[in-house]
Amino acid sequence: MSETRTIAFFPEPGAWGPTNNCAAMAGVLRDRGHRCVFVVDESFAGVLEARGFEERRFLMAPPDESAAGGDAGEAAEGEAGEAAEGGAGEAADPWAEFIRVTAPEFRKPTIEQITTVTEPIWAALVAGEQHSHERVLAIWGEVRPDVVVTDNVTGYPAIELAGAPWVRVVSCNPLEMRDPDLPPALSGLPAGDRREWDAFRDEYHRVHVDLLAEHNEFRLSAGVPACPPDEFNTCSPWLNLYEYPAAIDYPRAVPLDETWHRLESSVRDGEPAFDLAERLPGEGKVIYVSLGSLGCMDVALMQRLIDALAATPHRVVVSMGPLHERMRLGPRMYGEAFLPQPSVLPQCDLLITHGGNNTVCEGFHFGLPMIGLPLFWDQYDNAQRLAETGFGARLATYEWTADELRATVDRLLADAGLHRRMGTIAAQIASHPGNVAGADLIERLALADRR
Secondary structure (H helix, E strand, C coil), rough: CCCCCEEEECCCCCHHHHHHHHHHHHHHHHCCCCCCEEEEEHHHHCCCCCHEEEEEEEEECCCCHHHHHCCHHHHHHHHHHHCCCCCCHHHHHHHHHHHHHHHHHCCCHHHHHHHHHHHHHHHHHHHHHCHHHHHHHHHHHHHCEEEEEEECCCHHHHCCCCCCCCCEEEEHHHHHHHCCCCCCCCCCCCCCCCCCHHHHHCCCHHHHHHHHHHHHHHHHHHHCCCCCCCCCCCCCCCEEEEEEEECCCCCCCHHHHHHHHECCCCCEEEEEEEHHHHHHHCCCCCEEECCCHHHHHHHHHHHHHHHHHHHCCCEEEECCCHHHHHHHCCCCEEEEEECCHHHHHHHCCCCEECCCCHHHHHHHHHCCEEEEEECCHCCCCHHHHHHHCCCCCECCCCCCCCCHHHHHHHHHHCCCCHHHHHHHHHHHHHHCCHHHHHHHHHHHHHHHCCC
């Protein structure tokens, strides 16, 4: 290409979902001849280089802070169960301790998690944006990007000071883009029942008011405007992208403006092949289980799932995470620490998931009904949306019974009409790949004449 541009991608530090989403679009742009540079936390050193991209690195916290403490906020959003890269094994022990301490909080209603889970995550991210600010500004001087693409829940002022147009990408449930006719983000509340919306919003505001003030004071001190009320992020004036299937997207009272574009999925290419017939020969339905980077660290929860599914006639593939040696698979099961999820899912019939946004989008991309077992953050919103739109079920993650789980599995596997609808949706999504559509929009912005 004669018009090569430099495009910097800044995914959520330590988070696999946004990293994989950005990598899917960056791969398309790289193949078109553009220079794609990933700005990543040191915890991801080498991950993008192994995929053929340049890296520039920074720290979200002082180096003496432990991974399970200082980086809890950003890594908590990651979906390491979706990744095949190394590095997670090194974090096994601290994250096992994090799960041991935090898992009781995941059992609480979302309104109670605001104080014990949600606010600590936001606090870690706000501290990280401040700690990394000068280094990220220095990276812009080194890289000189033509466009910066940020897939973060936090509005880093450094992004807006790059001296180039920037793109906001939302790899979370689209309730992040607020609307008066929609439930509050992170609540898991139903779209058709408003009775608890205001109480959740009031508690969210009460808990976060001081942290929001700190965040906005830092933004103002850096020379960028404050975020909208009760929000930690802001929209780009140039281009905004969000990843969510049209089949379950929300009807809005206030339509998103013309800078917003929906990508129904953003599945990365180049994953290792996975031959199900070789690893798990046999007949019958196939279930894929992935509870993401935190869920897979809860060995008791994972083992309970494995034991319940072992009593079914179905074959089961399990993304087991770095603590896989502590789990015992049953008959007709195959598992590894990390699996190439986009290569596995096309060979499956049902997906049991924590409700991470990328996994849900991949489920629709490959036409799979889903059972959501949410733990925190927008996982509750996604699981609720699957249930209320009829494309899956939401179970209480720590309270389901083996009979309830197995009955839900059998119901979804036997629903021929649902599988036909999912197949039609998958074909529509595959005909307009989100990673290509996103790359097209980013490229258009990068090539625009701004003289």
